[in-house]
Amino acid sequence: MSLTVTNLTVRYGGREVLRDVGFALEPGAFCGLIGANGSGKTTLLRTILGFETPSAGRVERDGTVGYVPQKLQIAADMPVRARDLVALGLDGHRLGFSWPSAGRRRRVEEMLASVDALAFADQRVGELSGGQLQRVLIAHALVSGPKLLLLDEPLANLDLRAAAEIVALLKRVAGQGVTVLISAHDMNPLLGAMDRLVYLANGRAASGRTEQVVRTEVLSELYGYHIDVIRVHGRILVVAGNAEAHHHHDHDHVAAIP
DSSP states (O other): OOEEEEEEEEEETTEEEEEEEEEEEOTTOEEEEEOOTTSSHHHHHHHHHTSSOOSEEEEEEOSOEEEEOSSOOSOTTSOOBHHHHHHHTTTTTOTTOOOOHHHHHHHHHHHHHHTTOGGGTTSBGGGSOHHHHHHHHHHHHHTTOOSEEEEESTTTTOOHHHHHHHHHHHHHHHHTTOEEEEEESOOGGGTTTOSEEEEEETTEEEEEOHHHHSSHHHHHHHHTSOEEEEEETTEEEEEESSHHHHHHOOOOEEEEOO
């Protein structure tokens, strides 16, 4: 297994953010981590990365991890080019070891090519479109050769076409043996690509293939109230089953059937 999460519980100040979460991913799996804002997706990713300490349970990872955070901590006016950002990914995991300059340049060039980013390699990061920036961030995360790639809401601010292109790129990455775990509040753009999903609600998780998880009885159990899974015009809508619950949980997930 590339990643195994077992009975994971994470508490902040007495509040359980994640409770008894467990799933396992094979090498090269493409897994969606689906849930509304506040459902614990970022906490789960940070715990897998080792940034958070679980209150109970454990995380076992095979090999190094690449990470694409939701927000890039670089000011828009910083003179950092796309290729500079990718090159920085070579330094983060190898303290005390410096790539020889020729090999380093070649590796960065190969990585930029692999994510179709050569055309804007010399643009400043602050000038890139959302889709271009995601490509560069993915290259930054992959340049050191990790076995597991975690992405926190990489599709959140992209239009449909850019999102589809990024999903296709990540599917290609998974096809090369890297396990991809991508968080999203909407499963729609991921459905044609996902091998499996982990669905978070109330800090709890259901995992498996899409058709195993996105079912009325499974999601109702997860949310703790009735959930309807509606298939209409080749799409899936996940909606709260009554007006009161719907008022408090206004995060329907709309998803097309692949």
